[in-house]
Amino acid sequence: xxxxxxxxxxxxxxxxxxxxxxxxxxxxxxxxxxxxxxxxxxxxxxxxxxxxxxxxxxxxxxxxxxxxxxxxxxxxxxxxxxxxxxxxxxxxxxxxxxxxxxxxxxxxxxxxxx
Amino acid sequence: xxxxxxxxxxxxxxxxxxxxxxxxxxxxxxxxxxxxxxxxxxxxxxxxxxxxxxxxxxxxxxxxxxxxxxxxxxxxxxxxxxxxxxxxxxxxxxxxxxxxxxxxxxxxxx
Numbered sequence: 001x002x003x004x005x006x007x008x009x010x011x012x013x014x015x016x017x018x019x020x021x022x023x024x025x026x027x028x029x030x031x032x033x034x035x036x037x038x039x040x041x042x043x044x045x046x047x048x049x050x051x052x053x054x055x056x057x058x059x060x061x062x063x064x065x066x067x068x069x070x071x072x073x074x075x076x077x078x079x080x081x082x083x084x085x086x087x088x089x090x091x092x093x094x095x096x097x098x099x100x101x102x103x104x105x106x107x108x109x110x111x112x113x114x
Numbered sequence: 115x116x117x118x119x120x121x122x123x124x125x126x127x128x129x130x131x132x133x134x135x136x137x138x139x140x141x142x143x144x145x146x147x148x149x150x151x152x153x154x155x156x157x158x159x160x161x162x163x164x165x166x167x168x169x170x171x172x173x174x175x176x177x178x179x180x181x182x183x184x185x186x187x188x189x190x191x192x193x194x195x196x197x198x199x200x201x202x203x204x205x206x207x208x209x210x211x212x213x214x215x216x217x218x219x220x221x222x223x224x
Contacts, residue, residue, distance in 0.1 A: 042216040043214040048211065056211065091157055102212075103212060105157035105159070
């Protein structure tokens with residue numbers, strides 16, 4: 001199994017630009033999570049999906065952030081417009097819907113907004 | 115109060131030492147507990163689940179005290195390769211929504 005695949009690994013963009021992060025969960029995993037990690041705040045849950053349906057987006061910082069999961073094998077997290085304070089590592093994780101609730105994380109996207 | 119609280123460390127210990135990490139959680143309805151390990155500039159990876167009866171995996175022992183809402187991780191005979199940040203993880207809300215502590219940094223010195 002290839003694991004959870006995220007792209008890009010690194011993204012440097014200018015303030016005001018749109019940023020799209022991508023995630024492919026493990027095949028057969030029905031729950032997908034987007035986390036953000038910073039030194040100051042640690043790992044924060046942004047949003048999660050069960051069977052492609054957004055369940056809880058209360059962690060999304062503001063309207064500039066949006067996430068979609070058009071099918072079971074793909075999700076995107078979009079920031080528009082980006083700001084320097086969005087600089088962080090963004091992780092995607094997945095888990096099977098049935099039983100066993102530990103997560104498998106992707107390698108993350110390191111975002112720098114200048 | 116944070117939902118999951120850990121001693122941030124850092125812990126600097128010599129090779130071969132025994133080191134213990136502690137964690138408390140606030141949601142008494144939590145049912146699933148884990149320790150994750152995160153190496154520098156890498157993703158978190160599951161180290162072990164924590165069961166009510168306590169469990170051991172080689173040099174690692176995890177304990178859970180539901181009455182005190184307290185979780186611990188003991189590492190015996192520490193190795194240089196154990197250097198990492200250890201994250202205490204507890205489920206909250208739905209059974210599939212995990213909350214991560216801020217982590218405890220461990221450095222094992224030669």
